Amino acid sequence: MRRRTRLGVALLLAVAVPLSTVACGTEPDEPAPPAQAPAAVQVGNTHNDADVRYLQMMVAHHEQGMQLVRLARTRAQQEEIKIFAAAVEATQGDEVTMMRSWLGTWSEPTTVDHDPGAHAAHGGLPATGAEQIAALEEASGAVFDRQFLNLFVGHQHNAVEMSQREAQEGANPETKDFARRVQESRADQIAQMLALLNG
Amino acid sequence: MAIRKIIAYPLAAVAAAAGSTLAIQSPAAAHGYVSSPPSRQALCAQRAVPDCGPIQFEPQSVEGPKGLKSCDGGLSQFAVLNDNSRNWPARAVGDTVSFSWTLTARHRTSTWEYFIGNTRVAVFDDGNRQPEAVVTHQVDLSRFPGRQTVLAIWNIGDTPMAFYNCIDLNVGGGGGTPPAPTPTPTPTGVPTQEPTVAPTQTATATEPANPGQTGAPTGAAWAAGVAYRVGDEVTFDGKRYRCRQAHTAIRSWEPSPFTLALWLPA
Numbered sequence: 355m356r357r358r359t360r361l362g363v364a365l366l367l368a369v370a371v372p373l374s375t376v377a378c379g380t381e382p383d384e385p386a387p388p389a390q391a392p393a394a395v396q397v398g399n400t401h402n403d404a405d406v407r408y409l410q411m412m413v414a415h416h417e418q419g420m421q422l423v424r425l426a427r428t429r430a431q432q433e434e435i436k437i438f439a440a441a442v443e444a445t446q447g448d449e450v451t452m453m454r455s456w457l458g459t460w461s462e463p464t465t466v467d468h469d470p471g472a473h474a475a476h477g478g479l480p481a482t483g484a485e486q487i488a489a490l491e492e493a494s495g496a497v498f499d500r501q502f503l504n505l506f507v508g509h510q511h512n513a514v515e516m517s518q519r520e521a522q523e524g525a526n527p528e529t530k531d532f533a534r535r536v537q538e539s540r541a542d543q544i545a546q547m548l549a550l551l552n553g
Numbered sequence: 554m555a556i557r558k559i560i561a562y563p564l565a566a567v568a569a570a571a572g573s574t575l576a577i578q579s580p581a582a583a584h585g586y587v588s589s590p591p592s593r594q595a596l597c598a599q600r601a602v603p604d605c606g607p608i609q610f611e612p613q614s615v616e617g618p619k620g621l622k623s624c625d626g627g628l629s630q631f632a633v634l635n636d637n638s639r640n641w642p643a644r645a646v647g648d649t650v651s652f653s654w655t656l657t658a659r660h661r662t663s664t665w666e667y668f669i670g671n672t673r674v675a676v677f678d679d680g681n682r683q684p685e686a687v688v689t690h691q692v693d694l695s696r697f698p699g700r701q702t703v704l705a706i707w708n709i710g711d712t713p714m715a716f717y718n719c720i721d722l723n724v725g726g727g728g729g730t731p732p733a734p735t736p737t738p739t740p741t742g743v744p745t746q747e748p749t750v751a752p753t754q755t756a757t758a759t760e761p762a763n764p765g766q767t768g769a770p771t772g773a774a775w776a777a778g779v780a781y782r783v784g785d786e787v788t789f790d791g792k793r794y795r796c797r798q799a800h801t802a803i804r805s806w807e808p809s810p811f812t813l814a815l816w817l818p819a
Contacts, residue, residue: 542803
């Protein structure tokens with residue numbers, strides 16, 4: 355874990371310098387982000403199947419997460435949860451745009467065939483799926499806050515797990531660096547949410 | 554070894570959902586832990602207890618064979634969870650406690666058990682169903698006043714495995730949580746709304762006037778843990794940035810081309 359983090363810093367520096375930020379059209383099915391269209395970070399061509407799979411899964415995973423934070427942004431009782439949710443919505447919205455543009459660069463589809471949460475038959479659903487989102491929609495008050503935090507902590511643990519796999523199996527430097535950023539930011543978000551949960 | 558197994562399962566599920574031909578790992582490993590009141594692994598992930606080792610990155614992974622009575626599920630890499638010399642903070646709770654779980658894989662469930670010492674104080678039978686969206690159990694601990702360590706166990710329905718949590722409590726030590734329709738796991742008069750931290754989304758303050766939380770004079774170096782508000786300015790890597798979205802800073806949320814939703818060059 356530590357080893358990976360140090361490596362990641364080097365990668366970030368390597369990536370950050372040549373980055374060109376290119377204005378990119380807002381996705382038609384994306385709800386309006388807080389401000390203007392997000393910029394995209396460009397991706398190099400070297401990549402493998404693990405990179406493609408990771409980005410496709412993360413796009414789908416992010417979209418479920420966006421449904422949770424959109425609910426929390428307006429419905430949470432604690433103001434800190436609203437602020438947290440709005441910031442996650444803003445950053446993950448840009449991440450989705452970026453991941454789609456990368457998949458587009460590689461001429462790969464940006465969607466997976468199935469809802470990753472719709473496979474009860476496989477015996478171990480990920481943290482969040484349509485059922486859990488529907489349950490959250492019905493909650494209110496302090497129960498809403500507790501449900502959101504527990505669901506979103508689990509959701510972000512899943513993001514860390516997928517990103518660990520990308521770090522091991524991926525080949526594209528930008529995607530692996532993105533996976534490192536996801537691991538760091540989600541671990542810190544989890545810490546924040548556990549603190550909110552336990553006052 | 555454990556790490557490989559831990560990450561393999563949920564990924565296999567998602568990959569299968571993606572139409573991949575990857576073989577599904579079997580038996581599947583489910584994952585979860587008690588988030589509130591915080592289990593020892595939750596305290597590690599929250600970093601309320603430092604230097605926990607690898608458990609801080611995967612509090613959901615304390616998996617061992619059924620029937621153990623240990624905090625670490627018999628996993629040597631998580632032995633810190635058994636170390637009572639760590640002075641795990643005991644959460645003050647009322648006589649009835651709401652235990653909430655965070656699940657990262659929703660496996661079919663046999664039972665949820667709660668022990669104090671060798672006494673099973675509660676059991677909830679899920680009948681081999683998939684868990685609810687959020688699992689919360691009300692447990693009456695009135696017979697066990699004072700400092701206690703509760704062992705909470707999630708017994709998986711279709712594997713021989715279980716997930717183990719130790720939760721340190723001071724029972725009857727504060728903030729009773731009566732089993733009301735909306736139980737609040739928050740004990741001891743901690744307000745759920747903090748009037749001191751109420752920056753609204755529309756705020757356009759240019760001066761970070763909250764010395765307690767914010768503590769960042771305009772243009773100060775960006776730092777993780779600081780609560781930034783819209784209009785706050787920081788310096789990062791020799792450049793100046795203005796916050797456009799209120800947030801508490803974390804790693805990877807520093808100003809960069811990845812975080813234009815949070816920061817724009819000033």
